[in-house]
Amino acid sequence: MPAVITGTGVAVPPNEVTNHDLARIMDTSDDWIRSRSGVVSRRFVDPGTGASDLATEAGNAALDSAGIGHDDVDVLITATMTPDLTNPGIAGLVQNKMGLGHIPVFDIRQQCSGFLYALDLADALIGSGKAKTVAVIGAEVHAGYLPWGDTWDIVLGKVDREPTPAEYARNTEHRAWSVLFGDGAGAMVLQRSDEPDAGFLSSSLHTDGEHFELIIVPGLGSLQRPFASEAQLQAGLHLPRMDGGGLYRQAVRLMPDSVRLALDASGLDLEDIEVVVAHQANERILAGVRKQLGVHEQLVPSNIDHWGNTTAGTLPILFHELWQEGRIAPGSVTCFTAFGAGAHWGAMLYRHP
Ligand SMILES: CC(C)(COP(=O)(O)OP(=O)(O)OC[C@H]1O[C@@H](n2cnc3c(N)ncnc32)[C@H](O)[C@@H]1OP(=O)(O)O)[C@@H](O)C(=O)NCCC(=O)NCCS
Known part of the structure; x- marks a missing residue:
């Protein structure tokens, strides 16, 4: 269904x-x-x-x-x-x-x-x-x-x-x-829905804990005794640590890889996709994704200029804006893709009714 x-x-x-x-x-x-x-x-x-x-x-x-x-x-x-x-x-x-x-x-x-x-x-x-x-x-x-x-x-x-x-x-x-x-x-x-051709056509989700430390909050957890302490706060362990270059390199490789895997699983081609709703972490990552996929700027739109990176919020906010702009037409295929801390990443293909 x-x-x-x-x-x-x-x-x-x-x-x-x-x-x-x-x-x-x-x-x-x-x-x-x-x-x-x-x-x-x-x-x-x-x-x-x-x-x-x-x-x-x-x-x-x-x-x-x-x-x-x-x-x-x-x-x-x-x-x-x-x-x-x-x-x-x-x-x-x-x-x-x-x-x-x-x-x-x-x-x-x-x-x-x-x-x-x-x-x-x-x-x-x-x-x-x-x-x-x-x-x-x-x-x-x-x-x-x-x-x-x-x-x-x-x-x-x-x-x-x-x-x-x-x-x-x-x-x-x-x-x-x-x-x-x-x-x-x-x-x-x-x-x-009763429409047999609509809905999610394929998904390709992945995790690699080897990249766990690309972006982490190192303190305030069960590894610490006590769980939270003044010493951890003084050392700034409650704040994120980010390997910006490492994140960039993994994201520009793994998001396009998962898009291709989702396409293979659905039997569709890149040309069948109307729009790629990609995680808005960084405009340079989006440019890298476009380059890896060999697609033009309009296919992978961006709204990071006015919202910044809203983490779990980026995909639904961007989809909402595109739908309001008329980019999510009946029958059109949207590709969702994301990469982030964990490391977790993937892509899903969706055909709108
Ligand atoms: C974070 C990121 C923007 C940094 O860009 P970069 O070109 O790699 O910059 P670098 O880290 O090499 O830093 C270059 C210089 O800019 C400085 N710098 C860092 N942040 C700065 C800032 N906000 N303003 C001014 N200078 C800054 C650095 O200190 C460094 O200075 P130095 O050369 O004197 O040491 C980039 O690595 C990135 O976008 N990575 C992905 C991050 C991401 O997506 N995070 C979200 C998690 S999903």
Whole structure:
């Protein structure tokens, strides 16, 4: 039984932060960030807003767009690497905040590939007959990770002062990863369809734990005793460590590989794809993916300039925008692909009804 996308929704927070704003609190520039990543601005939530809040807003918008009620949802799947609390995950919170019934919910922890893994699970649940309607949501609030302390007020234009030399030095120490990310959420409703040719045509999902350390948060876990300590915070072990070059090299190779595997599994050719919805980690990675696949820019569109990398949010936000622009035409084939921390990656092909 095919599963088709019947509704989408997004939630993006109000606070827009440009590269110029970031250049006020660390040694960086609009030119560096733009040319290395494609990001021009990103959005951040106010303190007190969690990933579950963005997920709830996006999820409700997707139900509205599908024209269904909360009682129609059989299963909820949420993907995030920035849950409101370390434990439990956000799925239960979102179930409650959306006012869904006492349905089964799943928390997916595949970071940048989280939404892709969630889509595959939703398709399997519908295909097996276990569910008729599944809400799938990818949501991130990266603001909590960003080590900007009191200089947040400078970035957000709430105070007019220069950072202290110590603040400037600390922010600069983390500049390579902190300039890339933004907050946001996207959601889809998947429903069982009677159209035999529509739905997910193939999927090719992969994991290689050998690349576990490409991007990790090294502290605050069961390896540490105690789980969380002042010493870990002092050492910055609660902040991400990223091998930017290593990520780039794996991503530009493995996303195109998985696209080809998904094409082989479906019997389709690259020319059959209307649009590739690829994870928005970095414009240079997208350019590498286009080059590896030998396709033009329009086939692998980008919106990273205004949202930054919203991790599990990128695929549904971009799909939502493309659908609104008319790029997801009836019968057209979309390829979803992602690569991220874990390392997890893959591709799925989808024909719209
Ligand atoms: C992170 C990334 C943009 C860095 O680009 P790069 O061209 O490889 O830059 P490098 O890391 O070689 O750093 C080059 C210089 O820029 C500096 N630099 C790093 N971040 C900077 C910033 N925000 N502003 C200004 N300079 C910066 C470095 O300190 C280095 O300076 P040095 O030569 O004096 O040592 C790039 O590696 C990348 O995009 N990787 C993928 C990351 C990703 O996708 N992450 C998301 C996870 S899914």
